[in-house]
Amino acid sequence: MKKILLVVLVLFLGISTLGFSKDKVITKGKFVVGLDDTFAPMGFKDEKGNIVGFDIDLAKEAAKRMNLNVEFKPTEWSGIIFALKGGNIDVIWNGLTITANRKKQINFTKPYLANRQSIVILNKNNIKSKQDLKNKIIGLQLGSSADTAVMSDSIYKNLKNIKKYDSNIEALLDLEAGRIDAVVVDEIVARYYIAKKEKRENKKIYKVLNDDFGREEYGVGVRKGDKEFLDLLNKALDEMKKDGTTAKISKKWFGEDIVLK
Structure with missing residues (x-):
């Protein structure tokens, strides 16, 4: 009887753990940003070959607030959604326009820029x-x-x-x-x-x-299954808007605050 109860308990704990497991992105402790590295001023390589830009600064700040590391991975733009869905990258953060067709394939954060x-x-x-x-x-x-x-x-x-x-x-x-x-x-x-x-x-x-x-409006593209990560990212972006960090980054790249409120 004790063995049976032990087996049942182990199975229950296993199911419970699966039910409350975190997104893979959060579990691995970092997210990989896919981008077109010629897309100035959103994300591009400077004279020294460093990836810089408005979206880059936003992603770095958001990652810090989410207690995650961030990596930037140049990706062919025409296939970037396939790269996201296939797991080669974790987000598309590069002036990505929110469209009805893209919404069928991926999720988006709240819009942050108009264009x-x-x-x-x-x-x-x-x-x-x-x-x-x-x-x-x-x-x-x-x-x-x-x-x-x-x-x-x-x-x-x-x-x-x-x-x-x-x-x-x-x-x-x-x-x-x-x-x-x-x-x-x-x-x-x-x-x-x-x-x-x-x-x-x-x-x-x-x-x-x-x-x-x-x-149109820009948003950050996230995989359909990464809901917990998306919620955490939206929270970080909301906080950045409220405390003026996003406005400061916008003024750095555009000379004024053009971020959607």
Whole structure:
């Protein structure tokens, strides 16, 4: 009888432990951030090869508050959701747009930044609106929300061609070289890149149109099963907003507090 009771007790404790076990991310003591390391100012490599950026600073601060370590892993953007679902990374923290399609595959934190899919042209170009893109060649990053936004727009069928690049920087360089007519890109990224390049060269090169391909919000992407980790991450981000840490990081990278309240 005692043996039977002992076996039952062991089984019960085992089931109980499984029922209250922590997410694997929390258990291993760190989370791995997947990112496109050319996506300035969200996450990119500086002159010394260090990964820096607005999202990088946010992730480091959140990790500290969660008592976890954080690792940054450059990942091909077009396959980054597969990398998350496959366990190669634990979060996507790199200006990731919250979309209905992505919500079917992964979970998101609360939104923390607003953005729009802006249209960038050369300053000397006479394109004035989205409608002027008819019969033009536009560039964008493969697998980005710009890709989805353009494909979903009615003007898509009237474009001459769409060139898809591994990074936004490649697209903007091709625009400057005259190989394409416009680039559709996250406005936050576009304005940071433009300001930096034009300051360096001391001349006006690009122009951002008032028209866009839609407005959106950024969130951190997390696996569907990592609910406890997601709750802990949201808590850390809420605390960072309340005590002004997020605003301080925003001013460092954008010159002002642009974080969603």
